[in-house]
Amino acid sequence: MRYTEIRTNAPQEPNSFVGRERELDELRRLVGTTRALTLCGAGGIGKTRLALRILAGVTDDFPDGAWFVDLGDLRQPDLVVSRIASVIGVSEEPGRPLLETLADALASRQLLLALDNCEHLIESAARVCQRLLASAPGLRLIATSREPLRVAAETVWQVQPLGLAPVGASALEDADRYEAIRLFAERASASLAGFAVTFRTMFRKPHTEFYPEQKVPTAPRYHGRHQLNRYPDGLEKCIGCELCAWACPADAIYVEGDNNTEHERFSPGERYGRVYQINYLRCIGCGLCIEACPTRALTMTNEYEMADDNRADLIWGKDKLLVPAELETRR
Ligand SMILES: Nc1ncnc2c1ncn2[C@@H]1O[C@H](COP(=O)(O)OP(=O)(O)OP(=O)(O)O)[C@@H](O)[C@H]1O
Numbered sequence: 541m542r543y544t545e546i547r548t549n550a551p552q553e554p555n556s557f558v559g560r561e562r563e564l565d566e567l568r569r570l571v572g573t574t575r576a577l578t579l580c581g582a583g584g585i586g587k588t589r590l591a592l593r594i595l596a597g598v599t600d601d602f603p604d605g606a607w608f609v610d611l612g613d614l615r616q617p618d619l620v621v622s623r624i625a626s627v628i629g630v631s632e633e634p635g636r637p638l639l640e641t642l643a644d645a646l647a648s649r650q651l652l653l654a655l656d657n658c659e660h661l662i663e664s665a666a667r668v669c670q671r672l673l674a675s676a677p678g679l680r681l682i683a684t685s686r687e688p689l690r691v692a693a694e695t696v697w698q699v700q701p702l703g704l705a706p707v708g709a710s711a712l713e714d715a716d717r718y719e720a721i722r723l724f725a726e727r728a729s730a731s732l733a734g735f736a737v738t739f740r741t742m743f744r745k746p747h748t749e750f751y752p753e754q755k756v757p758t759a760p761r762y763h764g765r766h767q768l769n770r771y772p773d774g775l776e777k778c779i780g781c782e783l784c785a786w787a788c789p790a791d792a793i794y795v796e797g798d799n800n801t802e803h804e805r806f807s808p809g810e811r812y813g814r815v816y817q818i819n820y821l822r823c824i825g826c827g828l829c830i831e832a833c834p835t836r837a838l839t840m841t842n843e844y845e846m847a848d849d850n851r852a853d854l855i856w857g858k859d860k861l862l863v864p865a866e867l868e869t870r871r
């Protein structure tokens with residue numbers, strides 16, 4: 541490719557562009573009719589992405605190209621001219637203001653110049669634009685800024701937020717219709733495989749009428765609640781060793797062991813778990829405790845009721861965790 545064939549320096553868009561189809565049609569048309577188009581709007585609303593899209597669509601209409609100048613990192617207003625000149629490839633001439641040299645260089649060109657992020661240098665950007673527009677009839681400008689440049693011939697386009705679902709909308713099965721939701725889902729699924737599906741299920745209306753009478757079994761490898769098991773003769777398997785509590789990354793288990801006596805025997809060995817508590821305000825259901833248990837005293841069930849409206853009932857003691865003796869012997 542010859543040097544002269546390079547007709548735009550616009551950066552590649554970082555990801556897919558969502559929505560704004562009608563806006564883009566109108567804006568591309570406007571670029572043909574207005575000399576200075578300013579895309580105005582709050583930070584993050586999408587001005588830069590819109591400008592890049594417009595550029596991509598109209599570059600072919602400008603024989604001398606479409607050039608993108610990012611002013612975002614400039615701190616000194618008097619450097620606006622040199623930033624533009626270096627992008628277009630115009631060098632300073634000794635003893636002559638660079639703005640004049642730039643204006644001369646652009647005078648006979650048919651070129652689109654996009655100045656991105658003008659707000660913090662607004663006066664300087666406006667002055668430069670005014671000067672260049674005055675001497676270059678074939679020049680078209682696009683600016684992105686949080687406020688208008690206030691130059692003659694400026695058309696201010698207020699950039700609106702991406703379309704949102706109307707307030708009170710409940711049927712989100714067709715969430716794809718709303719641009720902001722589409723953008724959120726696209727970005728989330730790009731970084732987390734399968735998220736788009738999850739996203740749709742997030743907004744599906746839950747069926748609560750059968751809950752909790754008809755429980756759905758947990759998926760394979762998912763855990764429900766804990767259970768402390770017994771031997772067939774009714775004695776407890778837990779020996780109060782505390783290994784489950786040590787293994788728990790959430791500090792959700794509290795165990796106090798004690799000795800069995802000849803008069804009071806709870807487990808076949810010397811010791812048993814006298815106090816055993818699991819705090820379901822902390823438990824994350826990781827299952828490490830059951831891996832750590834040397835006696836298989838602790839296992840996890842398919843029960844997944846883990847919510848309550850008070851703290852005390854979320855700390856389960858042995859009375860709830862230990863399988864009733866009669867049930868264990870029947871199994
Ligand atoms: N239509 C869109 N499609 C895809 N991504 C978008 C769209 N609009 C905005 N974004 C993304 O949202 C973010 C903010 O957009 P952008 O940088 O264009 O906003 P801005 O108005 O120029 O913000 P600032 O005022 O801070 O410069 C970016 O990550 C951009 O990629």
Ligand code: SF4
Pocket residue numbers: 787788789790791792793818822823824825826827828829830
């Ligand atoms: S499942 Fe995990 S977080 Fe819950 S008690 Fe066991 S080890 Fe702790």
Ligand code: SF4
Pocket residue numbers: 777778779780781782783784785795813832833834835836837838
């Ligand atoms: S449940 Fe298992 S690991 Fe935990 S104290 Fe009892 S025997 Fe030890």
Ligand SMILES: [Mg+2]
Pocket residue numbers: 587588589656657684
């Ligand atoms: Mg921007």
